[in-house]
Amino acid sequence: MVIKTNIAGVIKTIDGLSKNVNKYVSDASGDFMKEVLIAARKRAPRDTKWLSRNMAVTKTKNGWDLIVASRQGFFQEEGFKPHWIHSDMIENSTKLRGEGFFFVKKSTPFVRPALSHSLAHLPKILSSATKQAIAKRGG
Amino acid sequence: MKISTSVSKASVIEDIWKNFYDRIKAQVTTTTITGSVVVPVQNWVSSFPDQLIDSKSDYPIVVVENPKFDNESFTMTKGTYKGKIGIEVYTNQGESADKFLSQIMEAIETYKYQLKLVGISMVELDGTDSDKVSRDKIKVHTRRALFKFKFNYSKTIAY
Numbered sequence A: 001m002v003i004k005t006n007i008a009g010v011i012k013t014i015d016g017l018s019k020n021v022n023k024y025v026s027d028a029s030g031d032f033m034k035e036v037l038i039a040a041r042k043r044a045p046r047d048t049k050w051l052s053r054n055m056a057v058t059k060t061k062n063g064w065d066l067i068v069a070s071r072q073g074f075f076q077e078e079g080f081k082p083h084w085i086h087s088d089m090i091e092n093s094t095k096l097r098g099e100g101f102f103f104v105k106k107s108t109p110f111v112r113p114a115l116s117h118s119l120a121h122l123p124k125i126l127s128s129a130t131k132q133a134i135a136k137r138g139g
Numbered sequence B: 001m002k003i004s005t006s007v008s009k010a011s012v013i014e015d016i017w018k019n020f021y022d023r024i025k026a027q028v029t030t031t032t033i034t035g036s037v038v039v040p041v042q043n044w045v046s047s048f049p050d051q052l053i054d055s056k057s058d059y060p061i062v063v064v065e066n067p068k069f070d071n072e073s074f075t076m077t078k079g080t081y082k083g084k085i086g087i088e089v090y091t092n093q094g095e096s097a098d099k100f101l102s103q104i105m106e107a108i109e110t111y112k113y114q115l116k117l118v119g120i121s122m123v124e125l126d127g128t129d130s131d132k133v134s135r136d137k138i139k140v141h142t143r144r145a146l147f148k149f150k151f152n153y154s155k156t157i158a159y
Helices: A007-043 A049-053 A071-078 A111-136 B009-027 B094-109 B112-117
Strands: A055-059 A064-068 A083-086 A101-104 B030-033 B037-040 B043-045 B061-064 B068-073 B078-091 B120-135 B138-154
Touching (some): A007 A064, A007 A111, A049 A055, A049 A071, A064 A071, B009 B061, B009 B138, B030 B094, B094 B112, B094 B120, B112 B120
Antiparallel strands (some): B120 B138
16 A cells, blocks of 8 residues: 655645635634624714714724724723813714703713624634635645 | 515626515514514614614614625536625614514525525525614614525636
């Protein structure tokens, strides 16, 4: 009996596998970040509609970023002291209407709760991506 | 009522989406919760309902998301799009959310044969998810079902 081992072929397969895994895991990370985005939009305070609307997920060189392009985003996430704001500072509110000053009592964090909700799904997303990468490579 | 749309390679995304959307719209319309309260679906949409989420009267909302695709070879002349499509429901009661999710799963499960006839095969539930968010006076319960499917097409041969 002769057993032939094609070492070059094995190395080629393993080499291709790592590239495949990178690609699939990167795509899966994008899906995960989009899931976080939707969860954050559900939780975003509506004192200003722009906060919810100005969130986006973009692909960068090193991975994926969730961008909150609204000045209120940081303060809602990290907290603030109760304060008065003028209606001029409110963009397109669904709750605060009319001219004048409004008292803002508490912040509503929305990104961290969204991340903590979505993290439960990350192992399944990554495992599925890895399986796909191996299957595609003929594993 | 004819609710199957033939699927062509040139418009595969919108055709597949329409098949799922039409089926859900036809079959997931109303549910009854404790106290004989009838809860009819108010809106069917295709993406996150940013405009509707603030008004209690706009709930329940059913979201049929756009399908996502991955490509692989099937035979020498045919390829396969492996796709996933999410269907989500937003309601104000946990009970109705669960019942709508069951209806969504049943609507797709019993429709597999008709989907196969237009080329959408191997339709299976890939997973479900639930979430609950308090938004001022509105409590939002969401349930999501993710379905996977395959669609075979003739490849363009290029040498």
